Amino acid sequence: MAGDITETAHAVAEAAGHGGVDLTSIVVLLAAAVIAVPLFRRAGLGSVLGYLAAGLAIGPYGLGFFHDAQSILHVAELGVVLFLFIIGLEMQPSRLWSMRGEIFGLGLFQVCAAMATLVWVGITLGYPATASFVAGTGFVLTSTAIVMQMLEERHEIGLPRGRRIIAILLLEDLAIVPLLALVAFLAPGGAEATTTDRLISVGTGLGAIMVLVLAGRYLLDPMFRLLARFGAREVMTAAALLVVLGAAVLMQAGGLSMAMGAFLAGVLLSESSFRHQLEADIEPFRGLLLGLFFLSVGMALDLQVIARNWQVIAISVPAFIILKMAVIYLVGRLTKSSHADSLERAVLMAQGGEFAFVLYASATQFGILEPEWNANLAAIVIISMVLTPLMVILHDRLARKPVSLDGVETADNLSAPVLLIGFGRMGQIVSQPLLSRGHPISIIDTDAQSIRDAGSFGFKVWYGDGSRLDILHAAGAAEARLIIVTINNAEATTKIVELVRHHFPQVPVLARAYDRQHALDLVKEGVDFQIRETFESALSLGAEALKRLGDDPDQVAEMVGYIRGRDMDRFALECVEGIRAGIPLLVGNIDQPRRSG
Known part of the structure; x- marks a missing residue:
């Protein structure tokens, strides 16, 4: 050598x-x-x-x-x-x-x-x-x-x-x-x-x-x-x-x-x-x-x-x-x-x-x-x-197979207080409390078959790629009061958040994070709120396991609250280290809010 x-x-x-x-x-x-x-x-x-x-x-x-x-x-x-x-x-x-x-x-x-x-x-x-x-x-x-x-x-x-x-x-x-x-x-x-x-x-x-x-x-x-x-x-x-x-x-x-x-x-x-x-x-x-x-x-x-x-x-x-x-x-x-x-x-x-x-x-x-x-x-x-x-x-x-848009409408001149990007497993659940409280939602997704399936259950979903600026405009991002990103693609989610923060800075954006590193990437791009897709469900599963093992429910709730808080503190520390490395951090975008037992 x-x-x-x-x-x-x-x-x-x-x-x-x-x-x-x-x-x-x-x-x-x-x-x-x-x-x-x-x-x-x-x-x-x-x-x-x-x-x-x-x-x-x-x-x-x-x-x-x-x-x-x-x-x-x-x-x-x-x-x-x-x-x-x-x-x-x-x-x-x-x-x-x-x-x-x-x-x-x-x-x-x-x-x-x-x-x-x-x-x-x-x-x-x-x-x-x-x-x-x-x-x-x-x-x-x-x-x-x-x-x-x-x-x-x-x-x-x-x-x-x-x-x-x-x-x-x-x-x-x-x-x-x-x-x-x-x-x-x-x-x-x-x-x-x-x-x-x-x-x-x-x-x-x-x-x-x-x-x-x-x-x-x-x-x-x-x-x-x-x-x-x-x-x-x-x-x-x-x-x-x-x-x-x-x-x-x-x-x-x-x-x-x-x-x-x-x-x-x-x-x-x-x-x-x-x-x-x-x-x-x-x-x-x-x-x-x-x-x-x-x-x-x-x-x-x-x-x-x-x-x-x-x-x-x-x-x-x-x-x-x-x-x-x-x-x-x-x-x-x-x-x-x-x-x-x-x-x-x-x-x-x-x-x-x-x-x-x-x-x-x-x-x-x-x-x-x-x-x-x-x-x-x-x-x-x-x-x-x-x-x-x-x-x-x-x-x-x-x-790349051409997408069949039979029976699917593309996003065009939509206007609603909430724009939901992605209507998969998480998007469907997120939409339920909003719709139950009477908040109109514009929903876009890129899976034509899922859009047709959602239509058979009474949901109106438009076809559109949220990582494209023209689609965001057509979906009403500029007039929305809130944008929620729940797609199952970490890179696309980061790109959407980046576009929204740059072109629609007045609109709060909430996003689904794939894992901890992706959550930090979203914070770097200025997301207003993010949550890791498995974090809360994993905590709930762990709490149920403790209850089944005979632990006191109050102690279980206290333990889950402690773990949630400790994770939030660690995440905040990593964000602070990001600031020292030149990553801007907006107040209020550090993971989910801490909840005690």
Whole structure:
């Protein structure tokens, strides 16, 4: 790793024409990201494509600020390593164990099926069977960085479909070791010379995993406890980086991927009391280095190779992508995933990945691939990585089912003292006391079927997206005396509150919060009142449990009042800390009012 950093420093220095690292080159990297990413996100193209385009613009075939993208790519892979560590922190061992069927069942099924299919691309184009096998196998290895980044942007990492994708990515990371051994076996004379080497390689890998598990079980948590007691704040950050990079180096020495080592380190620390501190320490480095990784991938796109071999590349890119998507979709359907989940997985995982470069370089070293073939395959993988964000955008637009508005009226020129946005489970209950007291309500929702169902029960609900300013105007937000937001979407709720506070500051807004962090976000946006959707119901359930256990009702009420008050005090303290961090706080918007027993 130190050698990679030195090479990168020389590459940056060469680009600037000096003998040492020039800050101008670092400024170019940062400026490219700062300019391109917001523009691409605003255009709805996502941050990954913004980084890739910025890298192409400043690379050897753009403005020419950098000439050695590969050395930068080696260091930028640390972004992937840190990203996998953060993901590992969210994966407790029990949760990972529960995924074993998806990792070694679904993951192995998809990898083997894709390998069996993609090798025929090279054979069809007239390449030798061994070279075709390596080429197709390399493309099977999906880009962990791109897929994980897009899952994070789509907020799907914690969902079942996101968990299945993560399981497949983990299996692919594990597969790189036997695949590298297989490349050595397929090399001329490799069958006789590599048996002992393979056994040593497998033993070294297992030993590295064992060392990491033992260190995580017996050393890491005590170390952080000691540092928390005697170390400074920056020492804790250094220790966090030491753990991540040390695990990565250990796994790399054992022949495994650095990303796998960082992931395992994260899993081992997932139940530590220092988990949140570690995540906060690593996050800034992860974001910067992952952005640098995408920038360097854009720089590495060799336009000269593409120009010389455009016919082969023009055939291979769609062939690999289409066949891989078809396999992933069929595997998804065969393993009982829905059509929508299978299609989304196929689009997200359609590209080749960063481990393909390692496999192709090894095959070139052993004489299976010629240098020109290696360059072509690298270009094919990079192009597929560049195309993935565009394919995801196209999928999202085409896969979105058109909303049938038969029997549904859209919001237009509504006027009522109360505007209720969202008529799901919570909205229906909120509306009952208001209607019972004779307060007229304008209700809007985006679920056409729910609107029709509400109409059959005598409720008048209009179709409208409350996160759009024009819809808020049409729904009468400017004339309302009160706006209540009860939709089951945390991001949309926050956006609605932001719009209302900015464009209709005279109208009080009450909102349903998903959890504590969402409640703090709503306070930041200036909501007048918010309540977490499960807080009061959970307190009521706990109170009933105490009564059923024979506790005195007065004592139960007192205890519930104490817990409610303590939560309010803690929430207020977090809001005060937000003020110190520059978050404005309006008087009266701190959680629900305290009620005693």
